[in-house]
Amino acid sequence: MSEELDLALGLLDHQLLDCEGRRCGNVDDIAIEGGPGESPHVAAILVGRDVLRSRSWVGRLVPSFGDRARVRVPWEEVSDVGAHVELKKTAAEYGLGRGDDRVRPWIARLPGANR
Amino acid sequence: MKIFQIALGILAAIGGFVDIGDLVFNVAAGATFGYQLLWVVVIGVVGIIVYSEMCGRVAAASNKAVFDVVRERVGFRAGLGTLVAAQIVNLMTLAAEIGGIAICLQLLSGLPYRWLIVAAIVALAIVVWVTSFDWLERIFGYGGLCLLAFAVAAVKLRPDWGDVASGYVPHLETDDPLLYLYFAVGLLGAAMTPYEVYFYSSGAVEEEWTPKDLGLNRANAMIGYGLGGFLSFALMITGGALFLNKGIQPDFLGSIALGAEVPLGKIGLLLALVGILFAVGGASIDTLLSGAYNLAQFLGWEWGRYRSASGAPRFTLTWMVLLVLALGIVMTGVDPVQLTEYAVVFSVVALPLTYLPILLVANDRAYMGAHANGRLANVLGVVYLFVILAVSASAIPLMILTNVGQG
Numbered sequence: 345m346s347e348e349l350d351l352a353l354g355l356l357d358h359q360l361l362d363c364e365g366r367r368c369g370n371v372d373d374i375a376i377e378g379g380p381g382e383s384p385h386v387a388a389i390l391v392g393r394d395v396l397r398s399r400s401w402v403g404r405l406v407p408s409f410g411d412r413a414r415v416r417v418p419w420e421e422v423s424d425v426g427a428h429v430e431l432k433k434t435a436a437e438y439g440l441g442r443g444d445d446r447v448r449p450w451i452a453r454l455p456g457a458n459r
Numbered sequence: 460m461k462i463f464q465i466a467l468g469i470l471a472a473i474g475g476f477v478d479i480g481d482l483v484f485n486v487a488a489g490a491t492f493g494y495q496l497l498w499v500v501v502i503g504v505v506g507i508i509v510y511s512e513m514c515g516r517v518a519a520a521s522n523k524a525v526f527d528v529v530r531e532r533v534g535f536r537a538g539l540g541t542l543v544a545a546q547i548v549n550l551m552t553l554a555a556e557i558g559g560i561a562i563c564l565q566l567l568s569g570l571p572y573r574w575l576i577v578a579a580i581v582a583l584a585i586v587v588w589v590t591s592f593d594w595l596e597r598i599f600g601y602g603g604l605c606l607l608a609f610a611v612a613a614v615k616l617r618p619d620w621g622d623v624a625s626g627y628v629p630h631l632e633t634d635d636p637l638l639y640l641y642f643a644v645g646l647l648g649a650a651m652t653p654y655e656v657y658f659y660s661s662g663a664v665e666e667e668w669t670p671k672d673l674g675l676n677r678a679n680a681m682i683g684y685g686l687g688g689f690l691s692f693a694l695m696i697t698g699g700a701l702f703l704n705k706g707i708q709p710d711f712l713g714s715i716a717l718g719a720e721v722p723l724g725k726i727g728l729l730l731a732l733v734g735i736l737f738a739v740g741g742a743s744i745d746t747l748l749s750g751a752y753n754l755a756q757f758l759g760w761e762w763g764r765y766r767s768a769s770g771a772p773r774f775t776l777t778w779m780v781l782l783v784l785a786l787g788i789v790m791t792g793v794d795p796v797q798l799t800e801y802a803v804v805f806s807v808v809a810l811p812l813t814y815l816p817i818l819l820v821a822n823d824r825a826y827m828g829a830h831a832n833g834r835l836a837n838v839l840g841v842v843y844l845f846v847i848l849a850v851s852a853s854a855i856p857l858m859i860l861t862n863v864g865q866g
Contacts, residue, residue, distance in 0.1 A: 353531070353532075353823075354825060356531075356534075357530045357531045357534065357535060357538075358527075358531055359523070359527055359756075359759055360759060366761060367755075367759060367760060367761040367762065368759070368761070369758075369759040369760075370530065370758070370759035372535075391759075396535065399535055399536070426826060427520075427521035427522055427523060427826040428522070428523075441761070443760070443773055444760060444761050444771070444772050444773050445772075447772035447773050447776055448769050448772040450772070450776075451768055451769045451772045451775050451776065452768075452769040452772075454588075454768065456588065456589060456768070457767060457768040457769040457775075458767050458768075458769050459767050459768075
């Protein structure tokens with residue numbers, strides 16, 4: 345990741361994939377740290393309903409099926425930023441994709457759901 | 460094997476292009492203005508080919524579907540506006556297509572309409588649940604080919620081919636220019652309905668296209684939508700040859716099928732009804748899955764029929780909920796043909812915010828690399844963006860001024 349990265353176009357709002365290729369949310373916001381006089385750096389990516397809510401009032405309308413409201417993934421956990429943003433571990437280890445996990449048992453009860 | 464893969468284009472064409480909106484607008488345009496509006500269909504077909512090819516290419520090069528791209532490019536807020544508009548139009552279209560299925564089944568069986576709505580919904584749920592993505596494409600794509608009966612009908616009705624040919628030349632020669640423009644907007648809207656690109660791009664991701672499939676993408680877009688355009692011509696010519704100057708407005712799906720019955724008899728009627736059934740059935744599946752694709756992509760959920768149902772749980776739940784909502788809408792007894800007209804006109808309004816992000820991303824060399832837009836795609840893309848903006852700005856005023864095409 346030595347190339348220049350446009351945070352607004354190349355990172356924000358992009359799809360997150362975990363190490364198994366599972367889609368587990370979007371980059372809903374970016375935490376940048378560094379006070380006046382220091383050089384700012386990306387500290388983490390932020391994911392979840394509360395993050396969206398802080399970006400605009402309409403965020404309140406976003407449905408959630410039990411996602412943890414805010415997940416902070418340290419920047420060190422990002423393995424690649426290309427078309428998608430890839431993470432080093434599984435979604436579960438970061439607490440991502442919990443909405444899908446919450447709905448899964450209901451869907452899985454239906455015949456043929458696991459094909 | 461490659462030949463089978465053209466099926467995505469054919470499903471997109473039959474289920475997406477020739478859906479209830481095209482059936483209604485093409486035959487009605489023929490009945491009202493004869494062959495005069497054929498040129499508008501050409502513009503619409505080229506437009507949908509340009510943008511489908513573009514978003515198929517984006518999907519093949521970057522694995523992103525339309526609503527991934529919308530959110531990345533226009534941001535969360537404007538993207539959410541686009542999403543809401545898209546979902547409303549999608550749901551209206553879905554309800555209209557389901558109504559269309561029920562009407563076809565009623566004409567074929569004579570059973571009560573409301574029972575057939577429920578039967579249609581149950582059948583759709585089962586088909587989407589058990590059928591893999593590529594079989595969905597094949598069944599509905601190839602079943603819809605029965606619509607070719609309209610091409611035979613158009614020829615058998617012996618239209619004045621000189622008049623037909625002059626219909627391909629853009630012109631405005633009418634006592635009622637507002638109604639003419641309303642039909643032009645409707646035909647463009649029906650040809651370039653946004654759910655076609657939602658479905659096409661998500662389908663490309665479902666089929667796990669890579670840059671190796673770019674030739675396939677181009678062939679799919681051109682053959683599929685080209686075929687759709689050909690069927691639209693046939694429908695309009697049939698409508699013109701049969702209904703023009705006879706004071707008949709085919710505002711019922713059954714009268715559209717009549718277009719094939721008059722010249723071809725019972726067999727023509729049967730083929731037309733079966734063709735319409737598969738076309739609106741395919742379109743129901745396109746719109747149903749598009750609604751789920753859009754929401755999942757925008758919110759970053761796992762999605763796709765290439766996952767198991769429990770592998771993409773919220774995606775699965777979403778299409779189930781959409782199906783129930785559509786059931787509620789159709790059961791109110793709303794006329795599917797009228798609902799279609801509104802859906803097509805409103806979808807035109809949502810077009811620019813769908814197509815602009817695609818154009819931007821298709822130019823982004825950061826992940827398109829060597830597959831970014833060439834000059835031809837960009838010139839056409841920009842020209843069509845202006846066409847879409849003009850159409851989008853005039854759609855609602857025209858609908859009001861012409862009293863939804865009633866003159």
